[in-house]
Amino acid sequence: MQVLIIQHVTQEGPGLIAEIFSKKGWKLDIRVMNQPGAILPKTVADYNAVIILGGPMGAYEEEKYPYLYQVQELIRDAIERRIPVLGICLGGQLIARALGATVKPNPVKEIGWYKIHLTEAGEKAFLFQDLPEEFWAFQWHGDTFELPEGALLLAEGDTCTNQAFAYQDCAWALQFHPEVTPIIVSYWTEIYQEELIEFAGPGAVAQLKEETKRLWEKNQEVFSRFWANFCRLLDV
DSSP: OEEEEEESSTTSOOTHHHHHHHHTTOEEEEEETTSTTOOOOSOOTTOSEEEEOOOSSOTTOTTTSTHHHHHHHHHHHHHHTTOOEEEETHHHHHHHHHTTOOEEEEEEEEEEEEEEEEOHHHHHOGGGTTOOSEEEEEEEEEEEEOOOTTOEEEEEESSSSEEEEEETTTEEEESSBTTOOHHHHHHHHHHTHHHHHHHHOTTHHHHHHHHHHHHHHHHHHHHHHHHHHHHHHHHO
């Protein structure tokens, strides 16, 4: 099993994805796009799946980050070949944009842990099998995606409605971050400290670390089930 992982910036890596997939012996081809000489493959034909991670840029900033055009081409290539493609945060927004949907600023930012609610379609979706109808998920974004034509909304949020959609049973876009670990969250609170404090005020760093510790203990199994479902989907 060979998986292409598109990582936009060094500081936002695959987290749980690498841990779980490596244990299964799968080969991970991780392209870190802010590293010198980083390039993307011309096609995804040689891969069994594609995962696109999050990043600080906007999905609509193709002029500033021209490789985003190529990411969208690879998304369409994967869908045409029926190769599973999963996008997280920016990655999900790029899937939406590749399919002709709008990506725009959400009325409010989401930074921290927020409740996610599965829709009726989400409760039936293989990707969310055995997950609770409502669970906590980590967020760090200012933008949101609209639904492409023909997409099914799988999960909703209270302050950002569109949290997950499926397209033709081979593409899935997530607004939340199921790949993070407490170590990753702690790292982000430090390197993005200025944005976090501007969003939540003084003491936000310590508060988010404590909230992560508490909610991780309750929700770790949820994320493990999510990735187990994705792995089974690839094994089919």
